Amino acid sequence: MDIFKPGPYFMMGDEAAALGAILAGCRFYAGYPITPASEIMEFMARYMPKVGGVFIQMEDEIASIAAAIGASWAGVKAMTATSGPGFSLMQENIGYAFMTETPVVIIDVQRAGPSTGQATMPAQGDVMQVRFGTHGDYEGIALAPNSPQEMLDLTIKAFNISEMLRTPVIVLSDAEVGHMREGVIVPEKVDVIERKRPKTPPEETTPFWTEEEDLVPPMPIFGDGYELLVTGSTHKGDGTRDVRNPESHEKLVKRLHEKIHRNKDKFLEWEEAYTDDAKVLVISYGISSRPSKGAVLKARERGLKVGFFRPKVLWPSPEKRLLELSESVEKVILVELSLRGYLMETQRIFGIDRVIHLGYARPEVPLSSEILEEIRRVC
Amino acid sequence: MASKTRILREKYLRRLPTAFCPGCGNGQILRAFIEAIDELGIDKNKIVAVSGIGCWAWIFGPYLRTDTLHTTHGRAIAFATGVALSRPDLHVVVFTGDGDGAGIGGNHLIHAARRGVNMLVILVNNGIYAMTGGQSAPTTPKGLKTKTHPMGFPERPFDIANLVFSAGADYVARWTTYHIVQLKNSIKEAMSMKGFRFIEVVSQCPTHFGRAVGITEPWAMMQKFKEMAEKGEIKVGVFTR
């Protein structure tokens, strides 16, 4: 099984993500073909059977996410991958995974939208959809890799977060990072987190309520004799549906939100450079972070006081750190392949008048010279 | 000898009475299912019951003491595929309805049949969207006056069992709630084999379908099923190739 031996490889981003999933323990993949994510599925089709896992090509994206959730309750780590149009279809079931506290990973390799758009061109327009795509008060978690190496590392991290918190996690890639080939190092050792299993017998276990500090209840799986009552309706701690009592709903939804926010410091991650004395801060993520960082380095060579900030976990946002930086930084340049993307979040933290948006509707990797020009104009 | 009802109720059920309307066929289907698994001696902890959204979605939960998965509208079969493929040691049973299974979920139904995923699907066909108040469904008879077609339903209904049969399912049967003993035996037959098994049950909805069609007595509707089955207007039995 050469592909899994630790060491350096030359891999496509999509394939590195699929490999990362297998290293994290994923043994179920359900998917539907869509450019630019099909390669993830094709890698899984080749390697899932070899590691004793299950691969199935479903009839649409809705079925794909549904099958992954079913497999997760059957005790198997599961994932699916898609792009914008498929991600839109999956929203209802992503909300279902959130409400039932099911660990599942979804990779969205973003492409130029809305609608069919340009299938092979990169974009970052789905950033807000991760937060607000599904109905109701849902809290999403999204990671943004910017290289094939990060496709591997952050997919492993996505599985760990989803198992730790019993919630769906989305890996927001894009057509460029997904399809580029670069050096990827498969690590010697991979730290894998498993879901919390029940320690008490069925009569004393509440799979959907806990008083513990981390607010994550234990998760029995099918066939263990726990007579599980998994439902997307509002439910009590033992899973019984409770659709008439407003207090019950409040209790459940508040805990689901608090669960994410109380634990976010355990997994928030970002990259920053030259932020100590920066007057202008360039914020970027995913593919646009690569020319952005290049521009920042060139600007520093010319003596401009500019810093660089790259969130690796987009949602929940690294608000605390950004608020700290907003004390010393005067202006922010947000670089992304979207007219909206992370704009509202950045404006919320820094103030509308302090944020300059290099939001590209043109779906191609920005030139670092363009970003450098903007930095020089602002400084 | 203690009553069979008492034995079954104590062994398999909790939190009765059910939420169903008086005379609803759902309770009878639950009965047939429980009798079947009891007679076969299947360990209830090895059964996973999956459903979507509709009145029949509550056939098992929160009453039936097995593992249950109550999912989104029309997608039960897709969720169940994930369970069935990951755990071939468990018996996966999907309950669905005529709207959930053949309307919004129609695509998942025919693909699962085509693929031969190892599960049993029991489709409760009452000819209407009852839970939401009586709107037309893919199996509403032509001409029936429903909430969304007050002038009479203009479309042709599906023959679901035939549809699933053509898609390649391994076992297809249709019964009505009148044929409860045959239904129980059919469930037994289906639970003893592998592959994609499908049983359509024509069931009475005295509340909404009953109002639309003018028969609100549960027994009267069951009698009508009996007559229509005898005349061949509802084709009951196991489909063979």
Place this chain on the structure above:
Amino acid sequence: MRLKFYGGDYLTVRIIENLCKGCEICVNVCPKNVFDAKAKINEYGYVIPQPTREDACIKCRLCEMYCPDFAVEVD
């Protein structure tokens, strides 16, 4: 839940008052006319039958099987 039996626990045909919803399927299916419909109102307001002619019962158990609410017990 505590079950309340119509007519007492000793009869061989019993209707469980607090599970019955008065759908009258048992009344209609019985070949020996054991039940009388609309005999009593239960705590939920359902008008339920009673097994008046319990000694005519031939233990065919059709009432038991057809009851959608597991509310009829035949020994």
